[in-house]
Amino acid sequence: MTFSKPFKTALGGLALAALTGAAAFAADAPVPNKGDTAWMLISTALVLMMSVPGLALFYGGLVRTKNMLSIMAQVFTIVALVAILWIAYGYSMAFTNGGGLNDYVGGFSKAFLMGITPDSTAATFSNGVVIPELVYMAFQMTFACITPALIIGAIAERVRFSALIVFVVLWVTLIYFPIAHMVWYWAGPDALATAAKALADAADDAAKAAAQAQLDAVMADAGMVFQWGALDFAGGTVVHINAGIAGMVGALMIGKRTGYGKELMAPHSLTMTMIGAALLWVGWFGFNAGSNLEANGTTALAFVNTFVATAAAALSWLFVEWIAKGKPSLLGLVSGAVAGLVAITPACGYVGPMGAIVLGLLAGAVCFFFCSTVKNTFGYDDSLDVFGVHCVGGILGALATGVLVSKGLGGTGLADYTSSPGTLVEGAYSMSAQVWTQGKAVLLTLVWSGVGSAILYKVVDLVIGLRVPVEQEREGLDIASHGERAYNY
Amino acid sequence: MKIVMAIIKPFKLEEVRDALTSLGVHGLTVTEVKGYGRQKGHTEIYRGAEYAVSFLPKLKIEVAVASELVGKVIDAITTAAKTGQIGDGKIFVFPIEQAVRIRTGERDTDAL
Numbered sequence: 001m002t003f004s005k006p007f008k009t010a011l012g013g014l015a016l017a018a019l020t021g022a023a024a025f026a027a028d029a030p031v032p033n034k035g036d037t038a039w040m041l042i043s044t045a046l047v048l049m050m051s052v053p054g055l056a057l058f059y060g061g062l063v064r065t066k067n068m069l070s071i072m073a074q075v076f077t078i079v080a081l082v083a084i085l086w087i088a089y090g091y092s093m094a095f096t097n098g099g100g101l102n103d104y105v106g107g108f109s110k111a112f113l114m115g116i117t118p119d120s121t122a123a124t125f126s127n128g129v130v131i132p133e134l135v136y137m138a139f140q141m142t143f144a145c146i147t148p149a150l151i152i153g154a155i156a157e158r159v160r161f162s163a164l165i166v167f168v169v170l171w172v173t174l175i176y177f178p179i180a181h182m183v184w185y186w187a188g189p190d191a192l193a194t195a196a197k198a199l200a201d202a203a204d205d206a207a208k209a210a211a212q213a214q215l216d217a218v219m220a221d222a223g224m225v226f227q228w229g230a231l232d233f234a235g236g237t238v239v240h241i242n243a244g245i246a247g248m249v250g251a252l253m254i255g256k257r258t259g260y261g262k263e264l265m266a267p268h269s270l271t272m273t274m275i276g277a278a279l280l281w282v283g284w285f286g287f288n289a290g291s292n293l294e295a296n297g298t299t300a301l302a303f304v305n306t307f308v309a310t311a312a313a314a315l316s317w318l319f320v321e322w323i324a325k326g327k328p329s330l331l332g333l334v335s336g337a338v339a340g341l342v343a344i345t346p347a348c349g350y351v352g353p354m355g356a357i358v359l360g361l362l363a364g365a366v367c368f369f370f371c372s373t374v375k376n377t378f379g380y381d382d383s384l385d386v387f388g389v390h391c392v393g394g395i396l397g398a399l400a401t402g403v404l405v406s407k408g409l410g411g412t413g414l415a416d417y418t419s420s421p422g423t424l425v426e427g428a429y430s431m432s433a434q435v436w437t438q439g440k441a442v443l444l445t446l447v448w449s450g451v452g453s454a455i456l457y458k459v460v461d462l463v464i465g466l467r468v469p470v471e472q473e474r475e476g477l478d479i480a481s482h483g484e485r486a487y488n489y
Numbered sequence: 490m491k492i493v494m495a496i497i498k499p500f501k502l503e504e505v506r507d508a509l510t511s512l513g514v515h516g517l518t519v520t521e522v523k524g525y526g527r528q529k530g531h532t533e534i535y536r537g538a539e540y541a542v543s544f545l546p547k548l549k550i551e552v553a554v555a556s557e558l559v560g561k562v563i564d565a566i567t568t569a570a571k572t573g574q575i576g577d578g579k580i581f582v583f584p585i586e587q588a589v590r591i592r593t594g595e596r597d598t599d600a601l
Contacts, residue, residue: 264540
């Protein structure tokens with residue numbers, strides 16, 4: 001979000017025309033910039049690379065040899081499945097107006113991409129800048145694909161494949177799409193600017209009242225959490241807290257792996273885990289910097305923050321573990337890197353690089369504490385630390401965003417699209433109020449996803465059975481569920 | 490005829506093989522094994538999970554020799570595989586009842 005965009009849409013209606021694709025104004029409507037479009041296409045592919053192969057390798061290396069393929073099959077299936085669901089109704093549920101339910105979820109007006117053509121455009125965060133809606137849809141699709149794939153780390157090595165597929169269909173439909181809508185859906189800056197301009201230009205009281213009503217309607221055309229003013233640049237709540245708490249609930253409901261705490265359950269290939277983590281880091285540039293939806297200075301800020309927060313968190317976990325456990329481990333290093341990536345996700349376009357480093361240092365230490373001390377104290381089997389890394393890192397990042405966005409701490413400050421229509425100016429900021437808003441968004445996500453996931457797990461467990469029989473678990477899911485083994489030497 | 494079986498540290502294999510070759514021993518079978526003795530194990534830590542790994546990787550070598558060579562073979566292995574640290578391994582000697590070379594049908598010492 002830059003703060004110095006020229007006001008390109010002087011005449012009321014043009015911006016709305018662009019958003020709705022009305023042909024009458026097409027000549028003057030903003031058109032996508034080729035550089036922005038190219039960057040967003042690349043970002044979309046980068047985010048896909050995070051799930052396959054990145055996440056699949058990261059998780060796969062952490063399980064035992066006999067379960068390697070089950071992880072890869074689960075991640076790959078979820079990505080393919082959610083891509084189809086996204087086109088069918090997910091995009092529409094997340095990014096259209098839901099009428100009476102608009103606070104919580106969108107509608108079905110764009111189901112099966114109805115009405116979306118190569119000429120359709122989607123708003124960015126800058127006035128007068130749009131990208132092709134197909135790119136926006138595909139970029140958001142990759143987020144929907146990776147989020148349920150994150151969950152499987154908590155229930156790895158024991159979940160029944162068919163039950164997982166049914167769970168994921170229900171979960172994205174009832175949890176992910178609504179939360180994405182609540183946090184990210186809004187009318188766009190041009191719609192706000194047009195309505196605010198109309199209000200400023202209104203001549204008499206009647207016109208003012210009408211214009212005010214129109215502005216209110218545009219501002220209300222957004223998800224509930226967005227209307228609260230919660231900041232989530234790239235998906236700390238939508239992706240990481242959401243998947244993290246769903247994983248935790250799953251780990252508790254499915255139960256511990258057979259032999260947990262008694263048998264050796266060491267990762268079978270930290271080499272693959274390191275490759276996966278490195279692919280995640282590279283892909284995350286698309287995830288975070290791509291979330292600016294165009295290629296500009298804020299994109300570069302998000303890029304740099306994604307670089308340095310991750311580096312800081314990797315070092316932080318490394319040194320804390322070195323001090324606490326006596327040895328600096330590779331797994332600690334790459335776990336810290338992922339924790340840093342998670343924590344910077346909501347903050348990446350709002351904080352300065354120094355703030356990002358502080359956030360990274362905190363994330364490495366806090367997530368280490370949760371993955372070792374807290375997990376061991378309570379004894380839950382969150383097999384691959386989905387809660388300790390994604391939920392905890394996500395919460396830390398979400399709350400810290402409210403602090404580090406402060407200009408006094410090197411952040412960007414808040415955006416105000418309406419007081420000077422067409423120009424992005426800095427809005428009023430109160431640290432305590434912003435942190436509270438962030439906290440509300442975190443709580444809503446924890447409750448919605450936590451309670452919702454618990455119900456869905458229970459339903460799937462009753463109908464299909466969440467867990468494989470113990471003899472299949474002993475044999476390993478690769479042979480028992482998929483009929484193949486990862487390594488034939 | 491005797492089987493000399495030795496459990497040794499994996500990195501000592503080449504030295505042991507050289508020592509046996511210089512004695513005129515022409516064959517050797519190597520198996521990767523795990524076990525523990527006085528060396529005990531070590532601890533591995535993966536994030537929060539600490540595992541006591543009590544079985545350490547070793548190599549088991551088996552060499553069949555004529556009885557009069559056994560003393561020299563034991564000396565050669567002992568010298569080559571020794572580091573002086575706990576965990577250098579052990580040597581066991583068993584008698585062989587019969588030996589056959591499958592390709593030719595040669596028997597006993599001719600088959601070694």
